[in-house]
Amino acid sequence: MKNTMNGIWLENRRFSFRDDLPVPAPGEGEALVRVKLAGICSTDLELEKGYYPYAGIPGHEFVGEVASAPGDAGWTGQRVVGEINVACLECEACRAGRTHHCENRTVLGIKDHDGAFAEYLVLPVRNLHRVPAGVPDEEAVFTEPLAAALEIQEQVHIHPEDRVLLIGAGRLGQLIAQTLALTGCSLRVLARHPRQQDLLLSRQIQVVQAGEIEAGRSDVVVEATGSTDGFRLARQAVRPGGTIVLKSTYKGQLEVDFSSVVVDEVRLVGSRCGPFPPALSLLESGRVDPLPLIDARFPLADAPQGLKAAAGRGVLKVVLDAG
Numbered sequence: 001m002k003n004t005m006n007g008i009w010l011e012n013r014r015f016s017f018r019d020d021l022p023v024p025a026p027g028e029g030e031a032l033v034r035v036k037l038a039g040i041c042s043t044d045l046e047l048e049k050g051y052y053p054y055a056g057i058p059g060h061e062f063v064g065e066v067a068s069a070p071g072d073a074g075w076t077g078q079r080v081v082g083e084i085n086v087a088c089l090e091c092e093a094c095r096a097g098r099t100h101h102c103e104n105r106t107v108l109g110i111k112d113h114d115g116a117f118a119e120y121l122v123l124p125v126r127n128l129h130r131v132p133a134g135v136p137d138e139e140a141v142f143t144e145p146l147a148a149a150l151e152i153q154e155q156v157h158i159h160p161e162d163r164v165l166l167i168g169a170g171r172l173g174q175l176i177a178q179t180l181a182l183t184g185c186s187l188r189v190l191a192r193h194p195r196q197q198d199l200l201l202s203r204q205i206q207v208v209q210a211g212e213i214e215a216g217r218s219d220v221v222v223e224a225t226g227s228t229d230g231f232r233l234a235r236q237a238v239r240p241g242g243t244i245v246l247k248s249t250y251k252g253q254l255e256v257d258f259s260s261v262v263v264d265e266v267r268l269v270g271s272r273c274g275p276f277p278p279a280l281s282l283l284e285s286g287r288v289d290p291l292p293l294i295d296a297r298f299p300l301a302d303a304p305q306g307l308k309a310a311a312g313r314g315v316l317k318v319v320l321d322a323g
Contacts (some may be wrong), residue, residue, distance in 0.1 A: 001067075006322075007118025008303045011055045013048050015304050021057065024114060024122040031069040031125050033080060036323040037141040038062045038116040040310040042171060042226070042248070044109070048307070051249065052110065059117035059320075060084045060109040063140035069125055079131040081143040082123045083276060084108040100273055117303060119322050129276045132284040139283050141319055142175065142290040143276060146283070149175040151274030152245050153183070156220060160184040163217060165208075165237050168224035168248070169196040171293065171316055176224055176247065177205050178288045185220075188213075190233070193314040199292055213237050224248050228255070240264040247271050293317045 007021045026032045039061035047054050062081065069075035087094050087102035094102050108123065109115020131140045149172065158164060162185045166177055169191035177189050177200055188208045191197045197207045215236045223234040226248030234244050235256075244266060261268065282288040293316045298306035300322045310318040 005119040006300055007057050008059070008300070008307075009056070010047060010058045013050055015048060015058075015307050017301055017304055021118060023120050026068065026070070026122045029070055029124050029126070030122045031075060031080075031128060032067040033062075033064040033082070033121050033123060033128075034067045034323070035062050035064045035116050035119060035121060036079075036321075037137050038320045038322060039141045039145070040307060040318045040320065041145065044117075045307065045311050046249070047110070054110060056109075056112075057114040057116075057118045057121075058109045059115035060107070061141055061144045062116035062121070063131060063137045063143070064116075064121070066128070067120065073125075075125065075128070079137070079140070080128040081131060081140055081276065081280070082108070082121075082129070083127040083147075083273070084110070084144060085273060086113055086124060086127065117300070117320060117322075119300070129280060132280060135280065135283045137323075138294065138319070139290055140280075142293075142317075143279050143283065144273075145172050146175050146179070146288060146290065147274035147276050147279040148172065148247075148272065149179045149274065150278055150282075151271050152176065152222060152247065153179065154274060155269050155271055156243055156245060158183040158185050158220065162186065162219040164188070164220045164222070165213065165218040165234075166190065166222045166224060167230050167234055167237075168226075169193075169200060169207075170224070172247065173224040174199060174293055174316065175288065175290065176222060178203065179282070180222070181205050182287060195314060195316075202292075216240065218242060220245065222247055226250055231256075235260075235266070238264075238266055240266070243267040243269060245269045245271050290317070294319060297321055 066075045086106045087099035088104040091103040106113035164185045166189045218237045221234040221238045222245045224247040296318045
């Protein structure tokens, strides 16, 4: 195997294609994975804007094939997806079982760990999950964001009688809507773009406009826009004693009237990464269908153009073909 590879490099808030990146060398317990498809996420786009001071290979949504693994154990040649948080397993959080909040963690393509916008990546074998044979690559590449959508139900028990409002129907919001709809709750989604609305309506998910949202009536509000306006609307919509789930990050400072949060006993829940096995199970069963979300597919060499396309207004998922 050659010593260099193609990939996307992020430095000084600029993406560039390079053909001289070193093929990563697996450390102890790590597998070398040949990337087949990688998905462009809003976080990748925010990195270019300075959301986090990261330099390296971005990308954290992927499906690939194991090129080599320590002790093998049948991993070589397997199609896999991977959890993005790499934990030290030694700190207090890890010893308590909170590995996603490891004090020394690196994060694939986001923090101190080269990511998936390249021909190869490395991850600990413990982070990998085999992809069921019936799940094509184009669906498997959605495993990480689908798992993030499912984290909401790991944190908040959604009852069938609950009135749930989802604010935002973009890349992640569409997956959140599909997973919440499976609970049987009374779900409404604020979707601004016609294509977002059409996708939701095709799955019999109710779409609303901002003016139709009643103040203080939603049991659970999921905010998936990452905008101050989205949070402000969520705060208005949630009932006293209700829950707001923050499913996106916010650049800069967010002004919050915490006195009203206290008086109304509103629960604020930050929500990040989620469970991979149920995500793969939903894809295998067909209960979640992400394929209509793919708007474009670019070869890795054209990834800078793909990233520009992904930043377009109303664009959903753009995938990069590294295989």
